[in-house]
Amino acid sequence: MREKREAAGRKAETRRQEMAARAADEERRNAVQTQARAAAQEVVPWLQALGFSADEARRAAARAEAVPDTSLEQRVRLALTCFGPRTTSGSRVAPLGASH
Numbered sequence: 001m002r003e004k005r006e007a008a009g010r011k012a013e014t015r016r017q018e019m020a021a022r023a024a025d026e027e028r029r030n031a032v033q034t035q036a037r038a039a040a041q042e043v044v045p046w047l048q049a050l051g052f053s054a055d056e057a058r059r060a061a062a063r064a065e066a067v068p069d070t071s072l073e074q075r076v077r078l079a080l081t082c083f084g085p086r087t088t089s090g091s092r093v094a095p096l097g098a099s100h
Helices: 002-041 046-047 054-066 072-083
Strands: none
Touching: 002 054, 046 054, 046 072, 054 072
C-alpha cells in the first residue's frame, strides 16, 4: 500500500513539474509575441510619414513581426516590400516611332 502511495506521489510531482514547464513556455511565448508586436508598431509612424494610410501602415508593419530583433530601418524596409516595386512618376522613354 505504501508503495502505491509513493508511486502516486511521484506521479503527481511529475505532473506538477510538467504543468510548471508548460506554463513557463507559454509565458516565454507570450513575451516574445508581445515584443514582436511592439517592434512592428514602431514601424507604423515611419510608414505614415512616407504617406501611407494608418491602415496600410498597420498591415505592412505586420510583416515586421517576423523579425523583431532587427534594426528599425530593416523592419521599415521589410514592411515597404508589401507595397510592391517602385514605379516612376513619368517615363523618359520616347514613344515608338518618335524621332529626335
